[in-house]
Amino acid sequence: MKKGIVWFRNNLRLHDNEALSQAIAQCDEIIPVFVFDTRQFRKDVWGHSKTGPFRGRFLFETVKALKNALQEKGSDLIIQTGKTEEVLQKLVTQYEAQHIFAPKAYTSEEIEIEEAVHRFSEIHFYHTTTMVHPADLPFYVAYLPDIFTQFRKAVEKQAPIRKEIPEPDQISSPEIVPTSLPKEQFFLAKPLPKDHRAAIDFKGGEAEGLKRLQHYVWETESIATYKKTRNGLIGADYSSKFSAWLANGALSARRIYWEIKKFEKEITKNQSTYWLIFELLWRDYFQFIAMKHGNRIFHSSGLKTQKKITSQNEEIFEKWKNGKTGDDFVDANMIEIQQTGFMSNRGRQNVASFLVHDLGIDWRMGASYFESQLIDYDPCSNYGNWLYVSGIGNDPRPGRKFNTKLQANKYDQDGTYREMWLEKPVGA
Ligand SMILES: Cc1cc2nc3c(=O)[nH]c(=O)nc-3n(C[C@H](O)[C@H](O)[C@H](O)COP(=O)(O)OP(=O)(O)OC[C@H]3O[C@@H](n4cnc5c(N)ncnc54)[C@H](O)[C@@H]3O)c2cc1C
Numbered sequence: 269m270k271k272g273i274v275w276f277r278n279n280l281r282l283h284d285n286e287a288l289s290q291a292i293a294q295c296d297e298i299i300p301v302f303v304f305d306t307r308q309f310r311k312d313v314w315g316h317s318k319t320g321p322f323r324g325r326f327l328f329e330t331v332k333a334l335k336n337a338l339q340e341k342g343s344d345l346i347i348q349t350g351k352t353e354e355v356l357q358k359l360v361t362q363y364e365a366q367h368i369f370a371p372k373a374y375t376s377e378e379i380e381i382e383e384a385v386h387r388f389s390e391i392h393f394y395h396t397t398t399m400v401h402p403a404d405l406p407f408y409v410a411y412l413p414d415i416f417t418q419f420r421k422a423v424e425k426q427a428p429i430r431k432e433i434p435e436p437d438q439i440s441s442p443e444i445v446p447t448s449l450p451k452e453q454f455f456l457a458k459p460l461p462k463d464h465r466a467a468i469d470f471k472g473g474e475a476e477g478l479k480r481l482q483h484y485v486w487e488t489e490s491i492a493t494y495k496k497t498r499n500g501l502i503g504a505d506y507s508s509k510f511s512a513w514l515a516n517g518a519l520s521a522r523r524i525y526w527e528i529k530k531f532e533k534e535i536t537k538n539q540s541t542y543w544l545i546f547e548l549l550w551r552d553y554f555q556f557i558a559m560k561h562g563n564r565i566f567h568s569s570g571l572k573t574q575k576k577i578t579s580q581n582e583e584i585f586e587k588w589k590n591g592k593t594g595d596d597f598v599d600a601n602m603i604e605i606q607q608t609g610f611m612s613n614r615g616r617q618n619v620a621s622f623l624v625h626d627l628g629i630d631w632r633m634g635a636s637y638f639e640s641q642l643i644d645y646d647p648c649s650n651y652g653n654w655l656y657v658s659g660i661g662n663d664p665r666p667g668r669k670f671n672t673k674l675q676a677n678k679y680d681q682d683g684t685y686r687e688m689w690l691e692k693p694v695g696a
Contacts, residue, residue, distance in 0.1 A: 322609025324455025333473025477513030
Protein backbone atom coordinates (compact mmCIF):
# COMPACT_ATOMS: atom_id res chain seq x y z
CA MET A 269 0.00 0.00 0.00
CA LYS A 270 1.52 3.31 -1.09
CA LYS A 271 0.91 6.16 1.34
CA GLY A 272 1.83 9.82 0.90
CA ILE A 273 1.69 12.85 3.15
CA VAL A 274 0.34 16.02 1.53
CA TRP A 275 2.16 18.82 3.28
CA PHE A 276 -0.10 21.86 2.92
CA ARG A 277 1.77 25.17 3.02
CA ASN A 278 0.75 28.16 0.92
CA ASN A 279 -1.59 26.04 -1.20
CA LEU A 280 -4.54 25.87 1.19
CA ARG A 281 -7.16 24.78 -1.33
CA LEU A 282 -8.60 21.80 -3.15
CA HIS A 283 -8.95 23.41 -6.61
CA ASP A 284 -5.98 23.63 -8.96
CA ASN A 285 -3.63 22.00 -6.50
CA GLU A 286 -1.03 19.85 -8.20
CA ALA A 287 0.63 18.67 -4.98
CA LEU A 288 -2.70 17.27 -3.82
CA SER A 289 -3.78 15.84 -7.18
CA GLN A 290 -0.42 14.14 -7.76
CA ALA A 291 -0.46 12.61 -4.28
CA ILE A 292 -3.90 11.20 -4.99
CA ALA A 293 -2.81 9.91 -8.40
CA GLN A 294 0.38 8.29 -7.13
CA CYS A 295 -0.73 6.88 -3.76
CA ASP A 296 -3.39 4.51 -2.50
CA GLU A 297 -3.96 6.66 0.56
CA ILE A 298 -3.01 10.19 1.47
CA ILE A 299 -2.48 11.96 4.79
CA PRO A 300 -3.09 15.73 4.60
CA VAL A 301 -1.10 17.78 7.13
CA PHE A 302 -0.80 21.42 8.10
CA VAL A 303 1.72 22.68 10.66
CA PHE A 304 1.48 26.00 12.46
CA ASP A 305 5.24 26.44 12.56
CA THR A 306 6.11 28.21 15.81
CA ARG A 307 9.04 29.98 14.12
CA GLN A 308 6.53 31.88 11.99
CA PHE A 309 4.91 33.31 15.13
CA ARG A 310 8.00 34.53 16.99
CA LYS A 311 9.48 38.05 16.88
CA ASP A 312 11.96 38.98 14.15
CA VAL A 313 15.18 40.97 14.61
CA TRP A 314 13.27 44.25 14.45
CA GLY A 315 10.92 43.18 17.23
CA HIS A 316 7.82 42.52 15.10
CA SER A 317 5.85 39.33 15.41
CA LYS A 318 6.42 37.54 12.07
CA THR A 319 2.73 36.72 11.81
CA GLY A 320 0.63 39.47 13.31
CA PRO A 321 -2.97 39.02 14.48
CA PHE A 322 -4.70 39.91 11.19
CA ARG A 323 -2.91 37.30 9.13
CA GLY A 324 -2.88 34.89 12.06
CA ARG A 325 -6.64 34.95 12.28
CA PHE A 326 -7.05 34.75 8.51
CA LEU A 327 -4.75 31.72 8.40
CA PHE A 328 -6.63 30.11 11.26
CA GLU A 329 -9.94 30.51 9.38
CA THR A 330 -8.34 29.19 6.18
CA VAL A 331 -6.98 26.05 7.83
CA LYS A 332 -10.31 25.43 9.54
CA ALA A 333 -12.10 25.67 6.19
CA LEU A 334 -9.59 23.35 4.55
CA LYS A 335 -10.10 20.75 7.27
CA ASN A 336 -13.87 20.86 6.69
CA ALA A 337 -13.44 20.64 2.91
CA LEU A 338 -11.14 17.62 3.23
CA GLN A 339 -13.58 15.93 5.61
CA GLU A 340 -16.33 16.40 3.04
CA LYS A 341 -14.15 14.48 0.56
CA GLY A 342 -13.78 11.57 2.98
CA SER A 343 -10.41 12.59 4.35
CA ASP A 344 -9.22 14.94 7.12
CA LEU A 345 -6.48 17.42 7.93
CA ILE A 346 -3.94 16.71 10.63
CA ILE A 347 -3.23 20.03 12.33
CA GLN A 348 -0.13 20.32 14.47
CA THR A 349 1.88 23.07 16.13
CA GLY A 350 5.68 22.94 16.33
CA LYS A 351 8.66 22.72 14.04
CA THR A 352 7.45 21.47 10.68
CA GLU A 353 10.29 19.05 10.04
CA GLU A 354 9.92 17.45 13.49
CA VAL A 355 6.18 17.08 13.11
CA LEU A 356 6.49 15.60 9.61
CA GLN A 357 9.19 13.15 10.71
CA LYS A 358 6.92 11.77 13.44
CA LEU A 359 3.96 11.53 11.07
CA VAL A 360 5.98 9.72 8.40
CA THR A 361 6.74 7.02 10.98
CA GLN A 362 3.29 6.96 12.56
CA TYR A 363 1.44 6.61 9.24
CA GLU A 364 4.18 4.62 7.44
CA ALA A 365 4.19 7.14 4.60
CA GLN A 366 6.78 6.62 1.89
CA HIS A 367 6.51 10.05 0.25
CA ILE A 368 5.72 13.68 0.92
CA PHE A 369 3.99 15.90 -1.66
CA ALA A 370 4.33 19.65 -1.28
CA PRO A 371 4.31 22.99 -3.05
CA LYS A 372 7.76 24.39 -3.77
CA ALA A 373 8.76 27.53 -1.89
CA TYR A 374 11.24 30.10 -3.18
CA THR A 375 12.43 31.92 -0.05
CA SER A 376 15.15 30.99 2.39
CA GLU A 377 13.32 30.16 5.63
CA GLU A 378 10.91 27.91 3.75
CA ILE A 379 13.69 26.29 1.71
CA GLU A 380 15.62 25.49 4.91
CA ILE A 381 12.62 23.55 6.17
CA GLU A 382 12.38 21.70 2.86
CA GLU A 383 16.01 20.68 3.21
CA ALA A 384 15.45 19.48 6.79
CA VAL A 385 12.46 17.39 5.63
CA HIS A 386 14.41 16.03 2.72
CA ARG A 387 16.93 14.49 5.15
CA PHE A 388 14.40 11.87 6.26
CA SER A 389 11.91 11.60 3.42
CA GLU A 390 11.54 11.80 -0.31
CA ILE A 391 9.61 14.96 -1.25
CA HIS A 392 7.86 15.63 -4.53
CA PHE A 393 7.59 19.34 -5.19
CA TYR A 394 5.05 21.16 -7.37
CA HIS A 395 4.82 24.80 -8.42
CA THR A 396 1.36 25.79 -7.22
CA THR A 397 1.79 29.53 -6.61
CA THR A 398 2.30 31.30 -9.91
CA MET A 399 -0.01 31.81 -12.88
CA VAL A 400 2.78 30.98 -15.34
CA HIS A 401 4.40 27.65 -14.55
CA PRO A 402 8.16 28.20 -14.15
CA ALA A 403 8.82 25.37 -16.62
CA ASP A 404 6.90 27.32 -19.28
CA LEU A 405 9.04 30.46 -19.03
CA PRO A 406 10.76 31.29 -22.30
CA PHE A 407 14.12 31.44 -20.47
CA TYR A 408 15.86 29.70 -17.58
CA VAL A 409 15.14 31.45 -14.28
CA ALA A 410 18.86 32.22 -14.02
CA TYR A 411 18.42 34.41 -17.12
CA LEU A 412 15.21 36.09 -15.95
CA PRO A 413 15.33 39.74 -17.11
CA ASP A 414 15.84 42.16 -14.25
CA ILE A 415 13.43 44.61 -15.89
CA PHE A 416 9.75 43.72 -15.60
CA THR A 417 8.73 44.97 -19.06
CA GLN A 418 11.23 42.67 -20.76
CA PHE A 419 9.93 39.75 -18.72
CA ARG A 420 6.28 40.63 -19.41
CA LYS A 421 6.70 41.02 -23.17
CA ALA A 422 8.49 37.69 -23.51
CA VAL A 423 5.99 35.89 -21.29
CA GLU A 424 2.92 37.39 -22.96
CA LYS A 425 4.21 36.25 -26.32
CA GLN A 426 5.62 32.87 -25.48
CA ALA A 427 4.35 31.40 -22.19
CA PRO A 428 1.07 29.49 -22.22
CA ILE A 429 -1.10 29.50 -19.10
CA ARG A 430 -1.84 25.93 -18.12
CA LYS A 431 -5.36 24.65 -17.61
CA GLU A 432 -6.56 24.34 -14.05
CA ILE A 433 -6.20 21.02 -12.26
CA PRO A 434 -9.65 19.77 -11.26
CA GLU A 435 -10.63 19.38 -7.64
CA PRO A 436 -10.65 15.72 -6.49
CA ASP A 437 -14.06 14.03 -6.07
CA GLN A 438 -13.14 11.68 -3.24
CA ILE A 439 -9.97 11.27 -1.21
CA SER A 440 -8.84 7.99 0.32
CA SER A 441 -7.02 8.26 3.61
CA PRO A 442 -6.11 5.86 6.38
CA GLU A 443 -7.84 6.32 9.71
CA ILE A 444 -6.59 9.71 10.86
CA VAL A 445 -6.15 10.47 14.56
CA PRO A 446 -8.36 13.53 15.26
CA THR A 447 -6.55 16.83 15.79
CA SER A 448 -7.83 20.33 16.27
CA LEU A 449 -6.80 23.92 15.67
CA PRO A 450 -4.58 25.65 18.22
CA LYS A 451 -6.30 27.99 20.64
CA GLU A 452 -6.85 31.53 19.35
CA GLN A 453 -4.35 32.83 21.93
CA PHE A 454 -1.66 31.16 19.81
CA PHE A 455 -1.78 34.10 17.42
CA LEU A 456 -4.06 36.59 19.17
CA ALA A 457 -2.86 38.15 22.40
CA LYS A 458 -6.19 39.94 22.73
CA PRO A 459 -9.43 39.84 20.70
CA LEU A 460 -9.24 41.78 17.43
CA PRO A 461 -11.86 44.50 17.26
CA LYS A 462 -13.58 45.07 13.93
CA ASP A 463 -13.04 48.47 12.36
CA HIS A 464 -16.09 49.70 10.46
CA ARG A 465 -13.77 51.65 8.12
CA ALA A 466 -12.03 48.48 6.84
CA ALA A 467 -12.07 48.19 3.03
CA ILE A 468 -13.46 44.69 3.27
CA ASP A 469 -14.17 42.10 5.94
CA PHE A 470 -11.55 39.52 4.92
CA LYS A 471 -12.61 35.98 5.84
CA GLY A 472 -10.19 33.13 5.37
CA GLY A 473 -10.79 29.98 3.35
CA GLU A 474 -11.07 28.67 -0.17
CA ALA A 475 -14.85 29.13 -0.40
CA GLU A 476 -14.49 32.76 0.73
CA GLY A 477 -11.76 33.39 -1.85
CA LEU A 478 -13.90 31.91 -4.61
CA LYS A 479 -16.86 33.96 -3.41
CA ARG A 480 -14.77 37.12 -3.68
CA LEU A 481 -13.76 36.14 -7.22
CA GLN A 482 -17.41 35.59 -8.12
CA HIS A 483 -18.33 38.95 -6.61
CA TYR A 484 -15.59 40.92 -8.34
CA VAL A 485 -15.90 39.34 -11.76
CA TRP A 486 -19.53 38.26 -12.19
CA GLU A 487 -21.81 39.85 -9.60
CA THR A 488 -20.52 43.42 -9.76
CA GLU A 489 -18.50 43.18 -12.98
CA SER A 490 -15.95 45.42 -11.23
CA ILE A 491 -13.29 43.69 -13.31
CA ALA A 492 -14.54 45.64 -16.35
CA THR A 493 -13.52 48.97 -14.76
CA TYR A 494 -10.47 47.84 -12.78
CA LYS A 495 -7.96 49.95 -14.68
CA LYS A 496 -9.91 53.13 -13.86
CA THR A 497 -10.54 52.33 -10.20
CA ARG A 498 -7.42 50.45 -9.12
CA ASN A 499 -5.71 53.53 -7.62
CA GLY A 500 -8.61 54.06 -5.25
CA LEU A 501 -8.29 54.19 -1.51
CA ILE A 502 -11.77 53.58 -0.09
CA GLY A 503 -14.17 50.67 -0.28
CA ALA A 504 -14.40 47.05 -1.28
CA ASP A 505 -14.34 47.17 -5.07
CA TYR A 506 -11.77 49.73 -6.25
CA SER A 507 -9.41 46.76 -6.50
CA SER A 508 -9.92 43.02 -6.38
CA LYS A 509 -8.66 42.30 -2.81
CA PHE A 510 -7.65 38.84 -4.09
CA SER A 511 -4.21 39.24 -2.50
CA ALA A 512 -5.02 37.75 0.91
CA TRP A 513 -6.39 34.51 -0.55
CA LEU A 514 -3.63 34.37 -3.15
CA ALA A 515 -0.95 34.75 -0.48
CA ASN A 516 -1.87 31.62 1.45
CA GLY A 517 -3.03 29.81 -1.65
CA ALA A 518 -6.73 29.57 -0.81
CA LEU A 519 -7.25 30.96 -4.32
CA SER A 520 -5.22 29.92 -7.34
CA ALA A 521 -3.84 32.60 -9.67
CA ARG A 522 -4.68 30.34 -12.59
CA ARG A 523 -8.32 30.13 -11.51
CA ILE A 524 -8.47 33.94 -11.59
CA TYR A 525 -6.85 33.98 -15.03
CA TRP A 526 -9.33 31.53 -16.54
CA GLU A 527 -12.29 33.24 -14.92
CA ILE A 528 -11.21 36.53 -16.51
CA LYS A 529 -10.79 34.80 -19.88
CA LYS A 530 -14.35 33.47 -19.56
CA PHE A 531 -15.60 36.96 -18.68
CA GLU A 532 -13.80 38.38 -21.71
CA LYS A 533 -15.51 35.85 -23.93
CA GLU A 534 -18.98 36.17 -22.44
CA ILE A 535 -19.23 39.81 -21.32
CA THR A 536 -16.45 42.14 -22.37
CA LYS A 537 -12.74 42.26 -23.08
CA ASN A 538 -11.05 45.59 -22.43
CA GLN A 539 -8.00 47.29 -20.91
CA SER A 540 -9.26 46.57 -17.41
CA THR A 541 -9.58 42.83 -17.90
CA TYR A 542 -6.07 42.86 -19.37
CA TRP A 543 -4.73 44.95 -16.49
CA LEU A 544 -5.65 42.55 -13.76
CA ILE A 545 -3.77 39.80 -15.57
CA PHE A 546 -0.90 42.28 -15.99
CA GLU A 547 -0.84 42.74 -12.20
CA LEU A 548 -0.86 39.00 -11.67
CA LEU A 549 2.22 38.92 -13.88
CA TRP A 550 3.88 41.35 -11.47
CA ARG A 551 3.10 38.89 -8.73
CA ASP A 552 4.63 36.05 -10.73
CA TYR A 553 7.63 38.18 -11.53
CA PHE A 554 8.48 38.72 -7.85
CA GLN A 555 8.22 34.96 -7.25
CA PHE A 556 10.69 34.33 -10.08
CA ILE A 557 12.98 37.14 -8.85
CA ALA A 558 13.17 35.37 -5.48
CA MET A 559 13.90 32.12 -7.29
CA LYS A 560 16.70 33.78 -9.23
CA HIS A 561 18.27 35.94 -6.53
CA GLY A 562 17.64 33.80 -3.44
CA ASN A 563 18.52 35.46 -0.15
CA ARG A 564 19.55 38.73 -1.75
CA ILE A 565 15.99 40.03 -1.70
CA PHE A 566 16.36 40.28 2.10
CA HIS A 567 19.78 41.94 2.11
CA SER A 568 20.13 45.62 2.91
CA SER A 569 21.68 46.34 -0.50
CA GLY A 570 19.03 44.22 -2.25
CA LEU A 571 19.91 43.25 -5.81
CA LYS A 572 22.57 45.98 -6.04
CA THR A 573 26.12 45.85 -4.79
CA GLN A 574 26.41 49.24 -3.20
CA LYS A 575 24.93 49.77 0.25
CA LYS A 576 22.97 52.97 0.90
CA ILE A 577 23.51 54.83 4.15
CA THR A 578 20.29 54.67 6.13
CA SER A 579 19.20 55.28 9.69
CA GLN A 580 17.59 52.87 12.13
CA ASN A 581 16.25 55.62 14.37
CA GLU A 582 13.57 53.97 16.49
CA GLU A 583 11.78 57.17 17.41
CA ILE A 584 11.24 58.22 13.80
CA PHE A 585 10.27 54.68 12.83
CA GLU A 586 7.69 54.46 15.64
CA LYS A 587 6.12 57.70 14.45
CA TRP A 588 5.80 56.25 10.95
CA LYS A 589 4.27 53.03 12.30
CA ASN A 590 1.77 54.89 14.45
CA GLY A 591 0.67 57.39 11.81
CA LYS A 592 2.31 60.33 13.55
CA THR A 593 4.76 61.64 10.95
CA GLY A 594 2.82 64.85 10.35
CA ASP A 595 2.24 63.98 6.68
CA ASP A 596 -1.50 63.41 6.73
CA PHE A 597 -1.64 61.15 3.67
CA VAL A 598 1.09 58.87 5.03
CA ASP A 599 -0.43 58.93 8.51
CA ALA A 600 -3.91 58.00 7.28
CA ASN A 601 -2.53 55.01 5.39
CA MET A 602 -0.44 53.89 8.36
CA ILE A 603 -3.50 54.00 10.60
CA GLU A 604 -5.43 51.93 8.07
CA ILE A 605 -2.84 49.14 8.08
CA GLN A 606 -2.51 49.30 11.86
CA GLN A 607 -6.25 48.98 12.39
CA THR A 608 -7.14 46.53 9.60
CA GLY A 609 -4.06 44.70 8.24
CA PHE A 610 -4.72 46.08 4.75
CA MET A 611 -3.64 49.08 2.70
CA SER A 612 -4.18 49.92 -0.98
CA ASN A 613 -1.35 49.61 -3.47
CA ARG A 614 -1.29 53.42 -3.85
CA GLY A 615 -0.96 53.77 -0.09
CA ARG A 616 1.79 51.15 0.16
CA GLN A 617 3.88 52.88 -2.49
CA ASN A 618 3.56 56.22 -0.75
CA VAL A 619 4.28 55.12 2.80
CA ALA A 620 7.22 52.97 1.70
CA SER A 621 8.69 55.83 -0.35
CA PHE A 622 8.18 58.23 2.56
CA LEU A 623 9.95 55.94 5.04
CA VAL A 624 12.92 55.33 2.77
CA HIS A 625 13.36 58.57 0.83
CA ASP A 626 11.92 61.24 3.15
CA LEU A 627 12.74 59.80 6.57
CA GLY A 628 15.91 57.98 5.47
CA ILE A 629 15.05 54.85 7.46
CA ASP A 630 16.37 51.35 6.66
CA TRP A 631 13.86 49.81 4.26
CA ARG A 632 14.10 46.45 6.06
CA MET A 633 12.38 47.91 9.12
CA GLY A 634 9.39 48.93 7.02
CA ALA A 635 9.32 45.58 5.22
CA SER A 636 9.41 43.79 8.58
CA TYR A 637 6.48 45.84 9.88
CA PHE A 638 4.51 45.05 6.71
CA GLU A 639 5.38 41.36 7.11
CA SER A 640 3.89 41.39 10.56
CA GLN A 641 0.89 43.52 9.82
CA LEU A 642 -0.33 42.66 6.32
CA ILE A 643 -3.15 40.18 5.95
CA ASP A 644 -1.86 39.45 2.43
CA TYR A 645 1.85 39.26 3.25
CA ASP A 646 3.83 37.27 0.75
CA PRO A 647 7.64 37.26 1.09
CA CYS A 648 8.31 37.67 -2.63
CA SER A 649 5.76 40.43 -3.25
CA ASN A 650 6.56 42.28 -0.07
CA TYR A 651 10.33 42.27 -0.27
CA GLY A 652 10.30 42.67 -4.07
CA ASN A 653 8.14 45.79 -3.82
CA TRP A 654 10.16 47.28 -0.98
CA LEU A 655 13.35 46.81 -3.00
CA TYR A 656 11.67 48.35 -6.01
CA VAL A 657 10.52 51.46 -4.15
CA SER A 658 13.93 51.75 -2.45
CA GLY A 659 15.75 51.70 -5.78
CA ILE A 660 17.70 48.53 -5.06
CA GLY A 661 15.49 46.06 -6.88
CA ASN A 662 13.94 45.79 -10.32
CA ASP A 663 13.59 49.45 -11.14
CA PRO A 664 16.35 50.87 -13.34
CA ARG A 665 15.80 54.25 -11.69
CA PRO A 666 17.54 55.06 -8.39
CA GLY A 667 14.31 54.79 -6.41
CA ARG A 668 10.67 55.73 -6.56
CA LYS A 669 10.34 58.87 -4.54
CA PHE A 670 6.69 59.81 -4.35
CA ASN A 671 5.68 63.36 -3.61
CA THR A 672 3.09 62.49 -0.98
CA LYS A 673 1.48 65.94 -1.07
CA LEU A 674 0.90 65.74 -4.83
CA GLN A 675 -0.26 62.14 -4.48
CA ALA A 676 -2.75 63.14 -1.79
CA ASN A 677 -4.09 65.94 -3.97
CA LYS A 678 -4.45 63.60 -6.92
CA TYR A 679 -5.85 60.48 -5.27
CA ASP A 680 -7.61 61.99 -2.27
CA GLN A 681 -8.64 65.29 -3.75
CA ASP A 682 -11.37 66.20 -1.28
CA GLY A 683 -9.59 64.65 1.70
CA THR A 684 -12.28 62.03 2.38
CA TYR A 685 -9.77 59.24 2.84
CA ARG A 686 -7.59 61.23 5.23
CA GLU A 687 -10.59 62.43 7.22
CA MET A 688 -11.86 58.90 7.52
CA TRP A 689 -8.64 57.58 9.11
CA LEU A 690 -7.39 60.65 10.93
CA GLU A 691 -10.90 61.41 12.15
CA LYS A 692 -10.35 65.13 11.80
CA PRO A 693 -10.94 67.50 8.89
CA VAL A 694 -7.96 67.65 6.55
CA GLY A 695 -5.81 70.70 7.22
CA ALA A 696 -7.11 71.05 10.83
C1 LIG B 1 5.81 48.26 -0.28
C2 LIG B 1 4.82 47.25 -0.85
C3 LIG B 1 4.64 46.03 -0.22
C4 LIG B 1 3.74 45.10 -0.76
N1 LIG B 1 3.56 43.89 -0.12
C5 LIG B 1 2.74 42.96 -0.66
C6 LIG B 1 2.55 41.71 -0.04
O1 LIG B 1 3.16 41.37 0.98
N2 LIG B 1 1.67 40.83 -0.61
C7 LIG B 1 0.99 41.13 -1.76
O2 LIG B 1 0.20 40.32 -2.24
N3 LIG B 1 1.19 42.31 -2.37
C8 LIG B 1 2.02 43.23 -1.87
N4 LIG B 1 2.18 44.44 -2.50
C9 LIG B 1 1.55 44.65 -3.83
C10 LIG B 1 0.16 45.30 -3.86
O3 LIG B 1 0.16 46.46 -3.11
C11 LIG B 1 -0.93 44.35 -3.37
O4 LIG B 1 -0.83 43.11 -4.03
C12 LIG B 1 -2.32 44.91 -3.63
O5 LIG B 1 -2.46 46.17 -3.06
C13 LIG B 1 -3.35 43.96 -3.04
O6 LIG B 1 -4.65 44.43 -3.26
P1 LIG B 1 -5.59 43.80 -4.37
O7 LIG B 1 -5.61 42.33 -4.26
O8 LIG B 1 -6.87 44.50 -4.27
O9 LIG B 1 -4.79 44.21 -5.69
P2 LIG B 1 -5.30 44.38 -7.20
O10 LIG B 1 -4.94 45.75 -7.62
O11 LIG B 1 -6.69 43.95 -7.36
O12 LIG B 1 -4.34 43.40 -8.02
C14 LIG B 1 -4.69 42.04 -8.30
C15 LIG B 1 -3.57 41.15 -7.83
O13 LIG B 1 -2.37 41.42 -8.55
C16 LIG B 1 -1.24 41.26 -7.70
N5 LIG B 1 -0.51 42.53 -7.59
C17 LIG B 1 -1.00 43.76 -7.79
N6 LIG B 1 -0.01 44.69 -7.65
C18 LIG B 1 1.10 44.00 -7.34
C19 LIG B 1 2.45 44.36 -7.07
N7 LIG B 1 2.88 45.64 -7.08
N8 LIG B 1 3.32 43.39 -6.75
C20 LIG B 1 2.96 42.08 -6.72
N9 LIG B 1 1.70 41.68 -6.99
C21 LIG B 1 0.79 42.63 -7.29
C22 LIG B 1 -1.77 40.85 -6.34
O14 LIG B 1 -1.72 39.45 -6.25
C23 LIG B 1 -3.21 41.35 -6.37
O15 LIG B 1 -4.07 40.61 -5.53
C24 LIG B 1 3.04 45.41 -1.96
C25 LIG B 1 3.24 46.65 -2.57
C26 LIG B 1 4.13 47.57 -2.03
C27 LIG B 1 4.32 48.89 -2.72
